[in-house]
Amino acid sequence: MDEHTIRRLNGINRDFYAAVAADFDATRGQAWVGWERLLPLLQPPLSVLDVGCGNGRFGLFLARQSGGQLRYHGIDSSPALLERARQSLASMDATLEQRDIVEQPPDTGEYDLVALFGVLHHVPGAARRLLLLRALAERVAAGGLLVFTCWRFYEFERFRQRIVPFPDDLKVEAGDYLLDWRRGVTALRYCHDVDDAELARLIAATGLTPALQYRADGQTGDLNLYVVLSKPPRRQNRQEG
Numbered sequence: 001m002d003e004h005t006i007r008r009l010n011g012i013n014r015d016f017y018a019a020v021a022a023d024f025d026a027t028r029g030q031a032w033v034g035w036e037r038l039l040p041l042l043q044p045p046l047s048v049l050d051v052g053c054g055n056g057r058f059g060l061f062l063a064r065q066s067g068g069q070l071r072y073h074g075i076d077s078s079p080a081l082l083e084r085a086r087q088s089l090a091s092m093d094a095t096l097e098q099r100d101i102v103e104q105p106p107d108t109g110e111y112d113l114v115a116l117f118g119v120l121h122h123v124p125g126a127a128r129r130l131l132l133l134r135a136l137a138e139r140v141a142a143g144g145l146l147v148f149t150c151w152r153f154y155e156f157e158r159f160r161q162r163i164v165p166f167p168d169d170l171k172v173e174a175g176d177y178l179l180d181w182r183r184g185v186t187a188l189r190y191c192h193d194v195d196d197a198e199l200a201r202l203i204a205a206t207g208l209t210p211a212l213q214y215r216a217d218g219q220t221g222d223l224n225l226y227v228v229l230s231k232p233p234r235r236q237n238r239q240e241g
Contacts, residue, residue, distance in 0.1 A: 001125035005170045009124035009190040010102045014077060016181065016189040021080035023184035024054070031061040032117070034149070034216030034226050041145060041211075041228065042113060044069035049111040049139055051075050051101055052119030056085030056094070063092050075099045075106060102128060105135035114139050116148035118224075121191045126173060126198065130205045137206035143233035146208055149224040152215075153179070154193040156223070164188065203227065 017024065035058065044066035050058050053074030063070050072094040076082050082096050089096070099106070102123055114136050123129045133148070140146050153159040154177070162179040166172055175195060181187040194202070203210060208229035215222035 001127070001173055002171055005172060006102070006124045006128065008167075008170055009172075009176075010100070012178070012188060012190050013122050014100075016187045017078040017081065019185050019187040020181055020183070021078060021084075023181075024081070031057060032217050032224070033221070034214070034224055035061055037212075037214060037216065037226070038147060038228070039065055042066075045071070046113060047071040047073075047111045047141070049073050049075070049106060049109065049114045049136075051106060051114065051116045051136065052122075053085055053096070054078070054081045054118075056089045056096070058115060058117060059085070059089050059092065059094060063089075068092070073097065073109065073111070075101060077101070101132060105132050106139055107135065109139055110141040110144075111139055112141055112144045114144070114146045116146075118149060118151060120148055120194060121151045121153070122189070123192070124176070124190060126201075129192075129194075129198075129202060133202050133206050137208050137229070137231075140208065140231045142231055144231050145211070146206060146229045146231075147226065149226055150194040150199060151191070152193075152223060152225055153191060156220075199225075199227070203229065 046066055048062060053076050056074055059072045059074055072092060074085055074096045077100045079098060082098055085096055116136060120129060123132055137146055164178045164180055166178055175193040177191050178188050179191050206229055208231055211230045212228035214226050216226060217224040
């Protein structure tokens with residue numbers, strides 16, 4: 001995908017979240033059902049990088065489940081959603097950072113858990129998605145996890161009905177779509193449908209070990225595909241007796 005198209009699609013999504021922040025926050029207050037399946041894999045105290053944290057609801061979910069034994073770093077490009085996250089996470093050990101991860105993937109720190117929920121479909125270009133997953137894998141501490149979701153919107157007729165044509169000057173890739181937003185305000189968002197072949201390439205690019213895959217969330221309980229990848233723990237040197 002050329003840089004002009006990447007910038008335009010990324011700009012469409014920035015404008016989308018600026019326009020719908022209030023409505024988005026109002027409809028994204030509950031924890032995802034799929035998060036519950038991650039809990040047996042997580043041992044507090046826990047350090048977490050939540051990429052595309054939105055209003056911080058995943059951080060709040062983890063804090064409640066871990067008894068507050070949580071160091072949380074949330075990243076999002078939306079100032080309005082980050083402000084809502086600051087309000088909801090005020091009592092936590094939380095760092096919130098405004099960053100455009102399409103232009104600047106996270107590049108420092110190590111975390112027990114790196115999470116990318118509801119974000120990958122907004123990253124324009126197959127090469128950028130690979131770059132992002134590689135960068136996130138580098139942020140995983142030894143023995144830690146990278147967990148990301150693929151939104152399977154194209155499998156559902158109600159989402160296919162929202163697809164609108166791209167402007168003629170954009171050179172998009174297979175699986176790229178513009179979807180309209182039908183709640184509160186009128187807005188468009190760029191979304192990519194990650195198919196099984198691309199998913200396999202993304203997993204391989206991380207260099208991490210596949211640990212778990214499952215479907216969860218939404219009205220039908222299968223709207224998101226969860227991918228859990230693990231990094232091996234550090235080897236301990238044996239002391240000669």
